[in-house]
C-alpha cells in the first residue's frame with residue numbers, strides 16, 4: 337500500500353510539515369493550517385484504515401486532478417491514520433462566507449462569479465467522469481483572492497466510504513430523489529441536482545435549503561414534486577437554471593458544460609469586456 341503511494345510521489349515527509357493551529361472541524365478529525373516547503377497548507381486529519389483499497393484507488397485518481405476550481409491536493413502523510421495536505425483556502429467555506437458578509441457586502445456579480453467558479457470545477461470533474469456525491473456550499477472553499485474551489489472529493493470521499501454507516505449521514509437537502517431511494521444511484525446528474533441546491537444557497541446568502549422543513553418533509557415533498565422558490569432578488573436566469581437542475585428525470589438535467597456557457601453569458605451581460 338505505502339509503496340504505491342510513494343511511487344506516485346504523493347507521500348509527503350512529515351518532518352518537513354509545520355503544523356499550525358486548528359482552523360476547522362471535519363467529520364473525521366480536526367483541520368489545521370500549516371506550512372509545507374514554504375507553501376501555506378491545510379492539513380486534514382482522518383482517523384481510519386488507510387491501507388484500505390479505496391484509498392489507493394482514490395489517491396491514484398486524485399493525482400490526475402488539476403484545475404483552478406478544485407482545491408489542490410499536495411499529498412498525504414500516513415501518520416496516526418491519514419493526513420491530507422491541500423492548498424490553504426484562507427477565506428474558509430462559501431456557506432459561512434456568505435452568511436457572515438451578507439447582501440450588503442457581496443453583490444450579485446460576485447455571486448455569479450462563485451456560481452461560475454464551482455460550475456467550471458464541476459465541468460472538469462464531469463469531463464473526467466468523476467462523481468462528487470457531496471456538492472454543497474459547505475464543501476466549496478475560498479482562496480485569499482476570492483476564487484471558489486470545490487473541495488472534499490477524492491480522498492475524503494474514500495474515507496467516508498470506508499468509515500461507517502453512509503446512509504445515516506446522507507446530505508438529504510442536497511440529494512436528488514434517485515440518490516435517496518433504496519439502491520443508491522449517484523451520477524453526474526445527481527451532482528447537477530446538488531449544484532442546483534448550491535445555486536440556491538449562493539443566491540440566498542447561505543441559507544439552509546428547504547427552510548423550516550424537516551428532513552422527512554423534504555424527502556416526501558421533493559418526491560411529490562415540490563421545489564424551492566427563487567431566493568429574494570435572484571436573477572431570473574439563475575432561478576431558471578436551478579429549476580432545470582431539479583428535473584425529476586436525471587437525463588433532462590443539463591450538463592455542467594452547458595451550464596458554464598449559460599453562466600458565462602450572464603456574466604458577460606453584467607461585466608462586458
Ligand code: ADP
Pocket residue numbers: 359360361362363364365367378380407422423424425426428429474475477487488492
Ligand atoms: P468534512 O468534510 O470532514 O466535514 P471539511 O473538509 O468540510 O471536513 O473541513 C471542515 C472545515 O475545515 C471546512 O468547513 C473549512 O472551514 C476548513 N477547511 C477544510 N479544508 C480547508 C482548506 N484547504 N483550507 C482552509 N480551510 C479548510
